[in-house]
Amino acid sequence: MSLSDPQAYLLTAVHAALHAGRAILDVYETENFDVEMKSDDSPLTRADRQAHAVIQAALEPTEVPILSEEGKAIDYSERSAWPELWIVDPLDGTKEFIKRNGEFTVNIALVQDHLPVLGVIYVPVTQTCYWACAGLGAWRCQLPPDAAIADLDSLRAQSVELPQPMGIPSPRALVIVGSRSHATPELEAFVADMRQHYGAVDFTAAGSSLKICRVAEGSADIYPRLGPTMEWDTAAGQAIAEMAGKSVTVWETGERLRYNREELLNPWFIVR
Template sequence: MERQYILNAIDAALKAGEKILSIYNDPASDFQIERKADNSPLTIADRRAHEAISDFLCSTPFPLLSEEGKHLPYAERKNWDTLWIVDPLDGTKEFIKRNGEFTVNIALVHKSVPVMGVIYLPVKKELYFAEENLGAYKLTGMVARKETSLDDLMASAVRLPEKSLHDSFVIVASRSHLTPETEAYIEEMKRCHPEVELISSGSSIKICLVAEGKADVYPRFAPTMEWDTAAGHAIARAAGIEIYQAGKEEPLLYNKEDLLNPWFIVETKHSK
């Protein structure tokens, strides 16, 4: 993939983060919470982030599948060889709780496989970006790219995964969706490993923690959509991590007829 597409996605994520923070940091804001058809919270921040991302990605030749955009029927989508899959604000519940654990997710998917990904944490100013042939990286203190080249960004970033970040077996789990099946998995891991540490986190940060080397595994036995995982999956793949369908050796696939993901486990390819 052309390197310019990574810069397009990075610029889009940073601008979306700026739009989100303008609302998040406004003490007078009530986040203008509405309800979607599935009764999940929606804020004006979602829509403004979507608009910002659309503005940056419309210059590329690829169609956009965004949580906040129009979802075209599969009869049309199935002809998309390459597409952007975007969640403008992943972790809306964390946003409303004001705990900072929300992200901007942008992925480029080619033939059902996420080949490029950008995840931005606006509150922490942390930027994860990856491309399958270039690797995965993390930058801190990012607000705007300006004229910085991709090579300079990579030179300034930490290459993922980092090594020897922990001694115990670390499981990262959802802060808002800890199901009985996940709790059972955690108990099983406690029987398999002498020392198990549990980290709770929101949004796609959980995938990033495994890709980064701060956690060993992230089990997800609760519903997610393709836009929740595509960017993190791209970053994980570039870091030598895979997202397997639970109970199978097969990775998650994208731009399916049903955009709902199966249950999955994020772990290193060599730990199977």
Template structure:
């Protein structure tokens, strides 16, 4: 993995975060909410973030598959060995509610596997990133990036390695704030039977995968629809932190750049030993 691509993605995520906050922090903004074909919301911030990211990633050799961009047919995409998978604003519902639980997600996928990911939480100035073979990290208090030549090592030096040494004597499950399905509730009920004390924490967007990668939660079950751009960046970070995003009920992880961009149900947890 060439450092320049990692740094380009980090720069893109931070620039997108600036655009999102300029809308979010404007008291006069009504977010210009539209409805997409699936009735999910789209705001001016989604569009501005997408433009900021694409302007940077288009200078790399890899095509960009963004939630807010054109989705080319599989006959074209199947030729892509490497691609960026991007969600310019993950957690639009949380953005509209103004609860701060939204992120910018950028992943580099090689041969269906996410090998690098960056997730930026603009309201908290928190940056999570994971690079295959290097590790997963969290950098706090990073608000902008001027591409001033700081190498990846410099950023790593300012960051905490994941998972953090979180000590808790009970199982912590993280689940969706806006999409808690009956199947997920049933899975959590089964965990309670098995482990006794189970603490449930709720969060929006890809922050949930970050919480498992960080060690603040033990497992994140998702038995409800998600798209590849919702999980690719978090999946890369989880992999670099020694975790995995398994297809529910299987030993296989999620795969990317599929013909159908809808994910199967999944569970994020520490890598299983075979």
């Protein structure tokens, strides 16, 4: 199978994310919704399922295989033959969804040869869309769930390109962003160490893939993830961060985080 042109699929991914956002809000805006617990003790709602169905229907015509958190498990013996695939989290931050704090996202990434070449992250509550594509850079815009984006030019006309890194402006404090729902002792130790070595350090918490977006857009400087995540939690964010000039590297080796591995659980990593 030959590799696709990521730019040809960008609008498909954006529209899929917007429509999934609408499906999520339809549940979010109801008075009550049921919460189930999956085998790994993570929560699942009707919004997760509906967003998955919307995205799968939108992406299937591309004929690129889909790896989704809410899809069926696919054995590595099959996945290993895929030179490209969609990696999707239909509702990243289900715990934040349940808390009704708005910090949840739709994550869609196109991965080729184990690295993300396209990423879309949509924040339904704020209608913020982050997108990135090889050859186009990384961008942010405001799009309602029913937005009609006819072509790439109209998408870019509504978007602002994320700034390339210029260093930390003095005298601003170093801003570290971490998980709102998954804090670890290792994260606390990292922040303490940075305060000892750097001096002025501000720590802020955020949910879902918003943490990577914060670094990508420059409102935070470092996101250390010293705890478990899955490939669908990070693939879209890595595309956005890297195409905004940031790095997403494995904590122990300093190598770029790679995808469609046999083990879908990510190693610790750092975005900076």
